[in-house]
Amino acid sequence: MSSLPIIHAREQIENSNGTRELLDLEFSNGERRRYERSIQKGHGAVMIAAMPDKDTVLLIKEYAAGTHRYELCLPKGRIDAGETVLQAANRELKEEAGFGAHSLRVLRSITLAPTYMSHAIDLVLAEDLYPERLAGDEPELLEVIPWRLDRLHELVLREEFSEGRSMAALLVIKEMLSARP
Amino acid sequence: MSSLPIIHAREQIENSNGTRELLDLEFSNGERRRYERSIQKGHGAVMIAAMPDKDTVLLIKEYAAGTHRYELCLPKGRIDAGETVLQAANRELKEEAGFGAHSLRVLRSITLAPTYMSHAIDLVLAEDLYPERLAGDEPELLEVIPWRLDRLHELVLREEFSEGRSMAALLVIKEMLSARP
Numbered sequence: 264m265s266s267l268p269i270i271h272a273r274e275q276i277e278n279s280n281g282t283r284e285l286l287d288l289e290f291s292n293g294e295r296r297r298y299e300r301s302i303q304k305g306h307g308a309v310m311i312a313a314m315p316d317k318d319t320v321l322l323i324k325e326y327a328a329g330t331h332r333y334e335l336c337l338p339k340g341r342i343d344a345g346e347t348v349l350q351a352a353n354r355e356l357k358e359e360a361g362f363g364a365h366s367l368r369v370l371r372s373i374t375l376a377p378t379y380m381s382h383a384i385d386l387v388l389a390e391d392l393y394p395e396r397l398a399g400d401e402p403e404l405l406e407v408i409p410w411r412l413d414r415l416h417e418l419v420l421r422e423e424f425s426e427g428r429s430m431a432a433l434l435v436i437k438e439m440l441s442a443r444p
Numbered sequence: 445m446s447s448l449p450i451i452h453a454r455e456q457i458e459n460s461n462g463t464r465e466l467l468d469l470e471f472s473n474g475e476r477r478r479y480e481r482s483i484q485k486g487h488g489a490v491m492i493a494a495m496p497d498k499d500t501v502l503l504i505k506e507y508a509a510g511t512h513r514y515e516l517c518l519p520k521g522r523i524d525a526g527e528t529v530l531q532a533a534n535r536e537l538k539e540e541a542g543f544g545a546h547s548l549r550v551l552r553s554i555t556l557a558p559t560y561m562s563h564a565i566d567l568v569l570a571e572d573l574y575p576e577r578l579a580g581d582e583p584e585l586l587e588v589i590p591w592r593l594d595r596l597h598e599l600v601l602r603e604e605f606s607e608g609r610s611m612a613a614l615l616v617i618k619e620m621l622s623a624r625p
Contacts, residue, residue: 265514265584268507278459286509294583298509326449327558328467328479333446334558374606375556377508377515383606402475403446416619425555425564430612437615438597 265291275302303382309351310339310373310428312436313362313389315409320436321360322424324406335408335421336429339384340399352387358399360407364389370439373431386432412437446472456483484563490532491520491554491609493617494543494570496590501617502541503605505587516589516602517610520565521580533568539580541588545570551620554612567613593618 272287282302289295313321320337327334338359342351349367357363368388375382410418415433418424453468463483470476494502501518508515519540523532530548538544549569556563591599596614599605 427612428608434615
C-alpha cells in the first residue's frame with residue numbers, strides 16, 4: 264500500500280457552483296502533479312433504503328433534469344442545518360415516499376466521483392415503516408414503487424434505473440442483508 | 445406515468461468547470477419551476493468490469509483527490525475524440541490494469557447524479573483477457589486486486605470501496621451474470 268501523496272499547496276476558488284480546490288501533490292514515488300477537486304457544499308446528504316418487509320425496498324419515480332426523463336431511484340436529499348443524519352433520512356422519506364420509520368440505521372457512506380469530487384451521501388436503512396406524509400419542495404407527488412430484492416436482475420436492465428448511487432445502495436442492502444443472521 | 449415537463453426556456457452559462465444550464469420547466473400538473481443542471485463535457489466516459497474468469501472482477505487501487513485517500517474502484521476514463529466506446533475501454537484497461545480483452549461488450553449506461561447532472565458512463569464487460577500494458581497519464585503504477593463476486597458482502601463493508609458507480613457496476617455484473625444461462 265502506497266503512502267498518501269503529500270499536499271504541498273492548496274488553493275480554493277469559490278464560484279456559484281461551489282468550491283474548487285487546486286492541489287499541488289507529490290506521490291510517494293516522487294511524481295509531482297496538480298490535481299483539481301470540487302468540494303461539497305452544505306451539511307451532507309442522505310439516501311434512504313426503506314424496507315416495508317425484509318424482501319422489498321421502496322423506489323420512487325422522480326423527474327431528473329440532468330437526463331430530462333423520469334428516473335427510478337431511492338429517496339434522498341440534503342441534510343438541513345441542525346439535523347442529524349437519521350432525522351434528515353426520516354424527513355426525506357416522509358416527503359418523498361409518504362412513510363416514516365421506527366428503525367433507522369446508517370449503513371455506510373457512498374461517494375459520487377471520489378477522484379475529483381468530495382461529495383458523499385450517507386445510506387440509511389429504514390425499517391418498521393408507518394404511513395406519514397410531509398410536504399416537501401417536490402413539484403408533484405412522487406410515485407412509489409416497491410421492488411423485491413430477488414428481482415434486481417430485472418431492475419438493472421431498465422434504462423430509467425440509471426443512477427449509480429441508487430444501484431450502489433441496492434448492492435449494499437442485498438449483500439449486507441444476505442450476511443445478516 | 446406522468447408526461448415529461450415542458451421546457452419553456454433554457455439558458456446556458458459556460459464556466460471553467462463546464463456548462464451549467466438553467467431550465468424553465470412546467471410539470472404536467474401545471475407547477476412551474478426553475479431547475480439547474482450541469483452538462484457533461486467531452487466525448488463521454490467508460491468504466492470497465494474486467495473478468496479474468498466468470499467468478500472474478502479486477503479492482504484497482506487509485507489515489508482519489510476528492511476524498512484524499514486510496515480508493516478501490518473499477519478502471520475508468522474519458523473517451524478520446526475519434527475513439528469508440530470499446531476502443532476507449534480496452535485502452536483504459538491496458539493503462540490502468542495491464543490487460544487487454546478479446547471480448548468487449550457495452551452493458552449499460554450509469555448516471556452520476558441525474559437530478560442535476562447530465563454525466564453518464566458506459567459500463568463495458570471485458571472478458572478473454574491478455575496481458576498488455578499501455579503507458580497512461582497515471583502518476584504511479586496502480587495496484588490490481590482480483591475480487592470474487594461471491595465475496596461482495598465483504599467488499600461493501602470496506603470504507604475505501606466507496607464509489608457509487610463502481611458499486612453499481614458490480615450490482616449490474618452480478619445480477620446480469622446470474623441471469624445468464
